[in-house]
Amino acid sequence: xxxSTVILPIHRWGEGQKIxxxxxxxxxxxxxxxDHLSWRSFRDEPWFGAVPTLTAAATATxxxxxxxxxxxxxxxxxxxxxKDLITLDxxxxxxxxxxxxAGGTGFDATALGQEAWSPKERADRFGxxxxxLDELLRNDATTREGSYYSAVEARNVPGCVQTPRVPFYVAxxxxxxxxxxxxxxxxxxTYGDPKAPADVPAEQAPRVxxxxxxxxxAACEEKGRDVATLQKMLLQGSTAERPLASLDAFVDWxxxxxxxxxxxxxxxxxxxxxxxxxxxxxxERIATEGLAQLR
Numbered sequence: 001x002x003x004s005t006v007i008l009p010i011h012r013w014g015e016g017q018k019i020x021x022x023x024x025x026x027x028x029x030x031x032x033x034x035d036h037l038s039w040r041s042f043r044d045e046p047w048f049g050a051v052p053t054l055t056a057a058a059t060a061t062x063x064x065x066x067x068x069x070x071x072x073x074x075x076x077x078x079x080x081x082x083k084d085l086i087t088l089d090x091x092x093x094x095x096x097x098x099x100x101x102a103g104g105t106g107f108d109a110t111a112l113g114q115e116a117w118s119p120k121e122r123a124d125r126f127g128x129x130x131x132x133l134d135e136l137l138r139n140d141a142t143t144r145e146g147s148y149y150s151a152v153e154a155r156n157v158p159g160c161v162q163t164p165r166v167p168f169y170v171a172x173x174x175x176x177x178x179x180x181x182x183x184x185x186x187x188x189x190t191y192g193d194p195k196a197p198a199d200v201p202a203e204q205a206p207r208v209x210x211x212x213x214x215x216x217x218a219a220c221e222e223k224g225r226d227v228a229t230l231q232k233m234l235l236q237g238s239t240a241e242r243p244l245a246s247l248d249a250f251v252d253w254x255x256x257x258x259x260x261x262x263x264x265x266x267x268x269x270x271x272x273x274x275x276x277x278x279x280x281x282x283x284e285r286i287a288t289e290g291l292a293q294l295r
Contacts, residue, residue, distance in 0.1 A: 001254065001258045001262070001263060001264065001265065001291060001294070002029035002030070002263065002264040002265070002291075003028060003029060003254075003264075003265050003266075003267070003286075003287065003290060003291050004028050004029045004030035004031060004032065004065070004264060004265070004266045004267075005023050005028050005030075005031050005032070005266065005267055005268065005269050005287070006031070006032050006033065006034070006069055006235070006237075006266055006267070006268045006269060007019055007020060007023065007031055007032070007033055007057075007269045008033065008034060008039075008042070008047075008268070008269070008271060008276070009033050009034065009047060009048040009049065009050055009053045010042060010045060010046050010047055010048070010271065011046070011048075012046070013053075013056055016048075016053070016056075017056065017057070017060045019269060020056075020057040020060050020061055020064070021060055021061060023061075023064060023269070024061045024062070024063055024064045026284060026287040026288055027287060027288060028064065028287060029064075029065060029264065030064055030065030030066065030067060030097065030264075030266075031057065031061075031064050031065070031066060032066070032067045032068065032069040032097075032099060032266060033050050033053055033054060033057075033068065033069070034050065034068075034069060034070075035050035035051075035068040035069075035070065035071040035072070035076075036050075036106070036107070036108050037075060037107060037108050037111050038107045038108070038111075039106065039107070040106065041274060041275065042274070043107060050068055050071070051084045051088060054066050054067070054068070054088055054092075054096075055087075055088055055091050058088065058091045058092035058093075058095065059091065063095075064095065065095050065096075065097050066088075066092055066095050066096055066097070067096055067097035067098055067099055067169070068098055068099045068100070069099040069169075069171075069189065069235060069266065070099035070100050070101040070169075070171045070189060071098065071099065071100050071101075072100065072101050072102060072103030072104075072108070072126075073102070073103055073122075073125045073126060073129045073148075073149075074103035074104075074108040074109050074111075075108050075111055075112055076129075077149060078129055078132040078133040078136055078149050078151065079136065079149075079151050079154045081133060082133055082136035082137050082154070082156055083156065085098060085137065085160070085166055086137065086156055086158075086159060086160055089160045089161045089162060089166050090160075090161055092161075093161065094160075094161035094162045096162070096166045097166070097167050097169055097187070098166050098167065098168050098169065099169045099171060099189055099233075100130065100133075100168055100169070100170055100171065101126070101170065101171030101172065101177070101189070102122045102123060102125070102126035102171075102172075102177060103117075103122055103126070104122075123174070123176045123177070124147075124148070125148045125149070126176075126177065126180065127176060127180065128146045128147065128148050128149050129148070129149055130168070130170070130180050130184055131184070132144055132146065132149050132151060133168075134165065134168070134184050135151075136151060136154060136156055137156065137159070137160055137165035137166060138159075138164050138165050139156065139159075140155065140156060140157050140159065141153055141154065141155050141156075142154045142156070167186035167187060168184055168185050168186055168187070169185060169186065169187035169188065169189050169231065169233055170184065170185040170187070170188055170189065171188075171189035171190070171191075172188065172189075173190065173193075173194040173212055173215075174194075175215070175219070178215055178216050178218075178219040179219045179222065179223065181216065181219065181230070182216070182219040182220040182222070182223040182225055182227075182230070183223050183225075185230060186230070186231060187230060187231035187232065187233055187264070188216055188230055188231070188232050188233065189233045189234075189235060190209060190212055190232075190233070190234055190235070191234070191235040191236075191237070191238040191239075192205055192208055192209070192238050192239040193205075193208050193239075197238040197239045197240075198238060198239060198240055199240075200239060200240060201240060202239065202240040202241045202242070205239045205240065205241050206256050206257065206260060209234065209257065209260055209262070210260050213227075213232065213260060213261055216230070216232075231263050231264060232261055232262050232263050232264070233262070233263070233264040233265075233266060234257055234262045234264070234265055234266065235266045236265060236266060236267045236268065237267070237268045237275070237276060241253060243267070244267060244270075244278045244279075244282065244283060244286065245278075245282075246282060247282065247285050247286055247289060247290060247293070250286045250290045251290060251293045251294050254290060254291065254294050255294055258294065267283070267286070269283070270283050
């Protein structure tokens with residue numbers, strides 16, 4: 001099992017670079033950030049772009065995996081996103097992981113002036129977005145016409161450092177998304193019940209994940225794939241569970257999800273006076289000792 005962190009893009013780089021370097025020093029496997037234009041309670045607070053932040057983080061670190069949790073079609077197009085990802089993979093020396101999903105109904109959903117998409121349209125769009133992004137990242141030139149997303153002789157030379165392309169970690173809970181994860185993903189991402197994760201009692205939260213993994217397994221079988229070849233990432237912070245309250249709480253929590261088949265846990269870097277407020281000393285102890293105690 002691996003342990004990673006999410007560093008929200010809320011810090012001016014003079015301060016932010018210290019956090020990304022500290023994440024590497026603490027031994028985290030990866031450090032990710034949200035790819036939003038703004039987000040919930042942080043909407044009127046500082047919030048920087050994900051790709052520039054990750055590019056800066058790539059130059060400030062040497063070993064950390066870096067990535068988005070998650071990017072989506074809400075304000076992205078596969079052609080321009082592919083160019084950004086190829087560049088970021090190059091700058092990072094092949095340390096990029098692309099967390100990607102269908103998007104939701106938050107501020108990003110209408111920031112470009114569009115009407116909010118229905119769940120069906122989001123799924124339809126993602127069903128075009130992900131295959132086209134896959135093709136763009138694998139090929140020097142791509143032409144494809146879709147109902148929502150097209151590319152005409154889109155060039156992506158020299159391509160990704162990682163081959164055949166950067167890994168996709170697909171955030172999904174519904175049947176269509178899980179099938180996309182099974183077909184295109186090197187990993188799968190969950191944060192709990194997608195409708196209302198915080199409303200699920202803490203003791204019932206593992207069962208939600210177990211049921212999702214059962215559905216993921218079925219989707220993989222449908223695609224002729226062994227589910228064991230897919231990394232399984234749990235993003236902490238949305239459920240009623242409180243694994244960052246203490247080292248013991250984390251070890252218990254991590255052990256539960258390891259036994260369910262989760263291969264990577266992602267915990268939020270503490271942000272004072274927010275929903276991600278946690279004791280930094282406890283957090284750093286979890287980073288350095290948590291998995292060792294679990295083993």
